[in-house]
Amino acid sequence: MNKNRTSESNSESLNPLQHRTILLGVSGGIAAYKACDLASMLRRAGAEVHAVLTPNAKEFVTPLSLMTMTRNTVHCSQFSFDGQWRPEHIELAKKADLVLIAPATADLLAKLANGICDDLLTTMVLATRAQVMLAPAMNPQMLEHPATQNNLAILQNRYRYEIIPSEIGEVACGDWGAGKMASLETIMATVGARLSSHRTLNGRQLLVTAGGTREPIDPVRFIGNRSSGKMGIAMADAAHARGADVTLVSTVEVDRPYPVILVETAFEMQEAVETEFDNCDALVMTAAVADFRPISVSEQKIKKTESEDIVLELTKNPDILDLLGRVKRKDQIIIGFAAESEALFTHATEKLRRKNLDVIVGNDITVPDIGFGSDDNAVIILTVDGGRENLSRMPKRAIAEHLCDILLGRFTALESPKVTK
Numbered sequence: 001m002n003k004n005r006t007s008e009s010n011s012e013s014l015n016p017l018q019h020r021t022i023l024l025g026v027s028g029g030i031a032a033y034k035a036c037d038l039a040s041m042l043r044r045a046g047a048e049v050h051a052v053l054t055p056n057a058k059e060f061v062t063p064l065s066l067m068t069m070t071r072n073t074v075h076c077s078q079f080s081f082d083g084q085w086r087p088e089h090i091e092l093a094k095k096a097d098l099v100l101i102a103p104a105t106a107d108l109l110a111k112l113a114n115g116i117c118d119d120l121l122t123t124m125v126l127a128t129r130a131q132v133m134l135a136p137a138m139n140p141q142m143l144e145h146p147a148t149q150n151n152l153a154i155l156q157n158r159y160r161y162e163i164i165p166s167e168i169g170e171v172a173c174g175d176w177g178a179g180k181m182a183s184l185e186t187i188m189a190t191v192g193a194r195l196s197s198h199r200t201l202n203g204r205q206l207l208v209t210a211g212g213t214r215e216p217i218d219p220v221r222f223i224g225n226r227s228s229g230k231m232g233i234a235m236a237d238a239a240h241a242r243g244a245d246v247t248l249v250s251t252v253e254v255d256r257p258y259p260v261i262l263v264e265t266a267f268e269m270q271e272a273v274e275t276e277f278d279n280c281d282a283l284v285m286t287a288a289v290a291d292f293r294p295i296s297v298s299e300q301k302i303k304k305t306e307s308e309d310i311v312l313e314l315t316k317n318p319d320i321l322d323l324l325g326r327v328k329r330k331d332q333i334i335i336g337f338a339a340e341s342e343a344l345f346t347h348a349t350e351k352l353r354r355k356n357l358d359v360i361v362g363n364d365i366t367v368p369d370i371g372f373g374s375d376d377n378a379v380i381i382l383t384v385d386g387g388r389e390n391l392s393r394m395p396k397r398a399i400a401e402h403l404c405d406i407l408l409g410r411f412t413a414l415e416s417p418k419v420t421k
Contacts, residue, residue, distance in 0.1 A: 017047040103136070136165075208239065282333040
């Protein structure tokens with residue numbers, strides 16, 4: 001058991017904001033007046049707070065007020081000169097553990113969703129690798145507008161920013177509905193929860209697979225499936241954000257800060273996964289590996305003939321998950337996935353047992369608009385010790401975060417001393 005990792009984790013869980021650098025972005029809405037209290041609460045909780053104001057935000061709250069609350073220089077201008085040669089927004093972006101924008105106006109959401117960086121705050125967000133959290137605040141009609149909803153969906157599902165939902169109530173203009181910025185207590189709790197999970201998988205070796213394999217028929221055609229790889233990529237991103245040393249074996253090419261091994265066929269995936277497996281603490285097998293492949297592959301493109309039919313002989317591919325389940329060590333964890341069109345619980349339970357898995361995640365592929373190709377899914381999670389959870393429709397990144405929590409719990413259980421009677 002790594003005592004240093006445990007003591008660090010315990011310290012962070014007691015006060016997750018202690019010694020963390022938070023960039024507090026403030027955009028130009030009436031809720032900006034709450035930024036001073038929020039900055040004070042963050043600082044008193046132990047965080048180092050640096051406030052960044054948009055030009056419009058200065059119409060609602062002064063830099064002097066926020067400087068007093070944060071006890072740091074407040075940043076407002078895209079082109080301010082402080083005598084340093086490094087660009088200010090890059091320095092701010094690099095030092096951040098978390099970026100919190102409260103309030104986030106409709107205008108700011110639109111800019112972030114479309115990569116527009118015409119002020120210091122939007123430029124800094126584009127340059128950071130830190131987790132970005134947004135607390136929207138606006139008129140209910142503005143929040144409900146399809147453009148705003150689309151921007152929120154892009155930010156949450158594509159860019160993986162965390163949205164702290166607005167509350168229902170009376171807004172500044174007198175209208176009633178969803179649009180009030182979340183309470184400061186809710187924001188503080190959400191920030192604390194995010195930072196608590198920030199390094200919880202620090203030092204763990206995680207192997208993740210993603211995408212659907214392609215089994216060639218000829219140089220042009222292949223047998224494949226509808227898997228987009230989004231779930232596996234979300235899982236790898238979530239684990240990496242929590243400090244895990246991630247290796248992703250994927251049929252989908254992605255640019256990530258962790259190693260990505262690109263494969264195409266089931267045999268290529270098997271070779272890559274078996275090579276990495278011994279060194280991993282956990283395998284999360286989200287990839288949809290083709291069950292069959294053509295017995296023979298034509299070296300030339302198969303031409304049309306006068307016959308209406310073509311006979312394609314198939315043979316079984318290796319069951320990678322089954323093979324690794326047979327050889328996994330007691331200190332290794334394997335999470336498998338089951339995409340089923342019927343009897344989901346029965347088939348997932350049988351696969352969990354037969355393949356010697358610790359956890360299995362099942363989803364019903366007959367449900368429209370989720371699963372393959374979608375940013376969302378609804379799943380059932382079964383564990384070898386009889387646990388069962390049903391997760392209703394949510395972003396795949398949210399499911400990945402939940403699986404990271406499950407991994408953390410199982411790692412903790414493995415390290416806990418066994419009580420003997």
